[in-house]
Structures are given as C-alpha cells and as structure tokens.
Amino acid sequence: MSYQAVDGVDYMADEQEMEDFGNEFADENYVRDGDLVLDEYNMVLTRVTDTSAAQARQGKDIQGIPWDRLSITRDKYRLTRLEEYRNYENVPSSGDTMDKECKPVEKGGNYYQFFHNTRSVKPTILHFQLRNLIWASSKHDVYLMSNYSVMHWSSLSGNLSEILNFSGHVAPSEKHQGSLLEGFTQTQISTLAVKENFLVAGGFQGELTCKRLDKQGVSFCTRTTYDDNAITNAIEIYESLRGGIHFMASNNDCGVREYDMEKFQLLNHFRFPWPVNHTSMSPDRRLITVVGDHTEGLLVDSNSGKTVATVVGHLDYSFASAWHPDGRTFATGNQDKTCHIWDVRKLSSPTAVLKGNLGAVRSIRFSSDGQFVVVAEPADFVHVYSTKSDYKKRQEIDFFGEISGVSLSPDDESLYIGIWDRTYASLLQYNRRHTYGYLDSFL
Numbered sequence: 001m002s003y004q005a006v007d008g009v010d011y012m013a014d015e016q017e018m019e020d021f022g023n024e025f026a027d028e029n030y031v032r033d034g035d036l037v038l039d040e041y042n043m044v045l046t047r048v049t050d051t052s053a054a055q056a057r058q059g060k061d062i063q064g065i066p067w068d069r070l071s072i073t074r075d076k077y078r079l080t081r082l083e084e085y086r087n088y089e090n091v092p093s094s095g096d097t098m099d100k101e102c103k104p105v106e107k108g109g110n111y112y113q114f115f116h117n118t119r120s121v122k123p124t125i126l127h128f129q130l131r132n133l134i135w136a137s138s139k140h141d142v143y144l145m146s147n148y149s150v151m152h153w154s155s156l157s158g159n160l161s162e163i164l165n166f167s168g169h170v171a172p173s174e175k176h177q178g179s180l181l182e183g184f185t186q187t188q189i190s191t192l193a194v195k196e197n198f199l200v201a202g203g204f205q206g207e208l209t210c211k212r213l214d215k216q217g218v219s220f221c222t223r224t225t226y227d228d229n230a231i232t233n234a235i236e237i238y239e240s241l242r243g244g245i246h247f248m249a250s251n252n253d254c255g256v257r258e259y260d261m262e263k264f265q266l267l268n269h270f271r272f273p274w275p276v277n278h279t280s281m282s283p284d285r286r287l288i289t290v291v292g293d294h295t296e297g298l299l300v301d302s303n304s305g306k307t308v309a310t311v312v313g314h315l316d317y318s319f320a321s322a323w324h325p326d327g328r329t330f331a332t333g334n335q336d337k338t339c340h341i342w343d344v345r346k347l348s349s350p351t352a353v354l355k356g357n358l359g360a361v362r363s364i365r366f367s368s369d370g371q372f373v374v375v376a377e378p379a380d381f382v383h384v385y386s387t388k389s390d391y392k393k394r395q396e397i398d399f400f401g402e403i404s405g406v407s408l409s410p411d412d413e414s415l416y417i418g419i420w421d422r423t424y425a426s427l428l429q430y431n432r433r434h435t436y437g438y439l440d441s442f443l
Contacts (some may be wrong), residue, residue: 001130001293026128029122035158046408047411047440049064050064050116050119051063052111055268056114062114062428063426065114082357085359087358087361087378088359089335089360090317091335092333095316095336095359095360098313104353104357105354105385106394108393111384112384113433117423117428120141121151121425121436122424123146123420123427124425128378129319130190130233131319131404132192132418133405133418135195136409136425137410143163145190148166149167150165151163158306159295161212166187166188168185169184170187170209170221174218174219176220176264177265179208180223184207190202190233193338194213194237195238196237197212198211198247199213202232202235206231206253208249208259210247224255227253232252233250233252233277233292234249235250236248237261242264245262246260246261248279248281250278254272255271256271257270270305274292274293275292277292278291278292282302282323284327285302287344289437294317295314295317297321298311299344308396313350314334314338316360318332320333320339320361329362329387335361337356337360337377338356338361339353339354340353340354341354353385357376357377358378358380359378359379360378360404362378362403363405364376368408369412373387374406376406377403378403379401380398380399382403382406382417383396397428400424401418402419402420402422405417414431414432416428
C-alpha cells in the first residue's frame with residue numbers, strides 16, 4: 001500500500017481518493033437562491049437526525065440529506081459523483097481498462113432492507129486504502145474506530161461507549177513473553193478486527209494491541225517491526241484447527257505474522273516479495289489468500305508459508321480478500337475496481353468478475369451461510385451479490401460518503417456500513433429480508 005507520513009488523524013481528508021461529501025455542497029453553492037443563505041444551510045445540515053425504516057418508507061432520505069432545500073437533485077448529484085470521483089490507482093488506467101472489459105451485474109436483488117441510520121456514531125478512517133474498521137460481533141453489537149477511540153455501539157440499547165482510547169498511553173495489564181510492558185502513546189490505528197470476545201488493533205508503526213472484551217484492560221502490546229514501512233494493513237481473527245483462537249497480521253514490511261490469543265506468542269512469520277495488504281484463512285485452515293502491492297494474488301500453505309498457487313487477472317494492487325464457507329471459493333478485491341471470484345479447483349481464470357461503479361474494491365465479506373458476498377467500494381456503494389445466482393444478480397446499496405468498513409453479523413441478520421464524512425458521518429444498519437412462505441396460506 002502507499003506509504004505516506006501523517007501528522008494526525010485528519011490526514012485522510014486531503015488524500016486523492018477521498019471526497020468529503022458534505023463540504024461539496026458548500027463549495028459548489030448547491031443551495032437554492034432565496035431559500036437558504038450559507039449560515040442557514042450549515043444549520044440545516046448539522047440538525048440532521050437519525051433516520052428510521054418507517055421514516056425512509058415515508059420518503060425521508062436515509063442519510064437525512066435535505067435534497068428539497070438544495071439546488072441539485074439526488075439523481076443529478078449521483079451522476080456528478082460518478083463522473084468526478086477520483087479512484088486511486090497504483091497502475092495508471094487500470095480501472096478504465098476494466099470498465100471497458102467488464103459489464104456490471106444486473107441489479108434487482110433485495111436481500112437486505114434499510115433499518116436505521118445512526119448519526120451519533122461517527123466512524124473515521126486513518127489511511128485512505130484501509131477500510132476494515134467496522135466489526136459486528138452480534139446483530140446488535142458493533143465495534144468501530146472513531147478518531148483515536150475504539151467504540152462500541154449497541155443498536156438494541158442505543159448506547160455508544162468507549163472501549164479503548166489510543167490518544168494517550170495504552171499499556172498491557174497482563175504479563176506475556178514478548179509484550180511491551182511500557183505500551184504505546186498516541187497510537188494511530190490503521191486497522192481493526194473483532195471476533196467473539198477478542199479485539200486486535202493494528203497501528204501505523206507496526207503496533208499490535210490485543211484486548212479481551214470480557215476483561216478490563218489490555219492483554220498484550222507488541223511492535224511487529226521497526227521497519228520504516230511498518231503499517232499494519234489488515235488483521236484476521238480465527239479459530240485454529242486445534243480449537244484455540246489465533247490472529248494474523250498483514251504488514252507493509254512484506255510480512256505476515258500469526259499469533260495465538262491465549263499466551264500471545266508469535267507462531268509463524270512468513271515473508272513475501274511485496275507489501276501484504278490483506279490475508280484470509282481458508283475454512284479448513286490449510287490455505288491463506290495473500291494479496292498486496294502486486295497484480296497477482298497468492299495461495300499459501302498455512303503451515304509452511306510456501307506458495308502453492310498464483311492467481312492472475314487483476315491489473316492493479318489488491319486490498320481485500322475473503323473465503324466462501326464452502327472452502328473452495330475465495331474472492332479478491334482490487335484497485336482496478338473489480339472483485340474476482342476464484343475456484344481453487346480451476347485457478348486459470350476467475351469464475352466471475354464483479355465490477356464496481358466508481359472506485360477500488362476495499363472490503364469483501366461472505367455471509368456465514370454462503371448465500372451472499374458483500375463488496376464495498378471506497379465510497380457511495382456497497383453491493384450484495386447472490387452466490388446462488390452465480391453472482392449474476394445483486395443488490396446495490398446507494399448513499400453518499402466514504403466507507404470506513406462493512407460487516408455482517410455472525411448470524412447474517414444485520415449488515416452494518418460505516419460512513420466517514422465531516423457532515424454526514426454515521427452508521428447504516430440493514431437487516432436481512434426474509435420470506436416466510438408458510439404465512440401465504442393465511443392470505
């Protein structure tokens with residue numbers, strides 16, 4: 001991934017790929033003459049409240065954007081965004097080339113329905129290429145980054161609470177071999193992972209901070225590398241074959257490190273010829289998908305770290321990967337604006353190529369039951385593809401703002417989308433749509 005020094009968490013706002021949606025209206029004076037002066041306009045924006053499913057059904061914008069007070073319609077502004085959004089590329093014209101070669105998948109799926117938009121939850125992003133900062137541990141519990149803080153949101157109680165604050169000093173309260181007992185100060189969190197009762201946060205300087213959510217304090221702190229290019233790009237938590245909980249950290253120093261979460265010991269350290277942006281462990285725990293600053297992706301033996309297969313088809317660097325629960329299918333997401341679906345039994349070409357609307361594929365999530373794959377662009381669009389239809393049908397979730405992350409709850413009942421924006425930052429919740437055929441007999 002691109003390495004650039006930062007002075008603070010506001011660094012995201014000036015990056016090439018980032019677009020601050022709320023400010024665009026003020027900058028372009030999208031306010032009706034005689035309807036609003038600028039101060040009044042700002043007051044309207046800051047008064048925006050939550051949106052419920054009932055309000056959305058009555059016509060309220062899901063983000064609360066007052067389109068009736070603006071001099072541009074939603075449809076026209078959508079076209080403007082599609083024309084003007086700047087997709088970040090490491091390989092010039094990779095997205096344009098894919099746009100010419102790939103056709104978008106038919107829309108019309110309706111798998112998740114809007115439930116609530118919460119504006120008191122304000123997700124943030126540290127690095128413009130890293131968008132794995134939203135995690136649902138249940139259909140009601142969500143963990144996310146908001147500036148220097150890891151926050152917990154309960155959609156059931158409506159309570160927002162702070163779990164960890166990295167703006168000051170964070171140090172472990174437990175003693176484990178290899179742990180930095182002195183801890184860290186003002187850690188800039190680049191990536192996050194939460195599963196069951198475990199939380200792992202990765203930092204811009206190779207920091208790893210581990211916490212058990214059912215205990216007070218921090219369990220473990222370490223710095224994986226002192227390399228100048230040390231950003232922690234991704235973390236995955238999973239259950240090992242022997243039943244213990246492990247996690248894997250992907251780093252810009254070209255390394256992938258595996259730790260256990262009982263004694264927090266380093267189990268494996270695999271090295272690759274380029275920075276590793278994301279890894280995914282296969283359901284049978286035998287293979288690891290490795291993608292990074294290269295057009296190719298790797299399948300790696302999880303015990304030896306040796307490459308067993310290479311996948312070719314993307315035109316730029318990849319930042320996302322995920323496995324289908326069947327253990328045969330996996331997906332890779334790339335800055336060429338596509339998600340490729342692969343079958344381990346036939347790796348010569350992807351079984352499907354799923355094209356985005358305006359930018360890189362930054363996050364991918366398969367549902368636990370394997371029926372859907374969620375694909376997030378950097379902004380404005382999240383796509384839900386039906387695997388049963390061979391990825392030929394999709395639901396398009398359309399909004400405005402940068403995406404800090406997407407997460408399905410473990411039971412697939414809820415889909416959460418974090419939106420970063422100075423004005424419209426929020427947490428979108430969609431709930432799975434069910435068809436109860438047995439009720440038709442009563443109609």
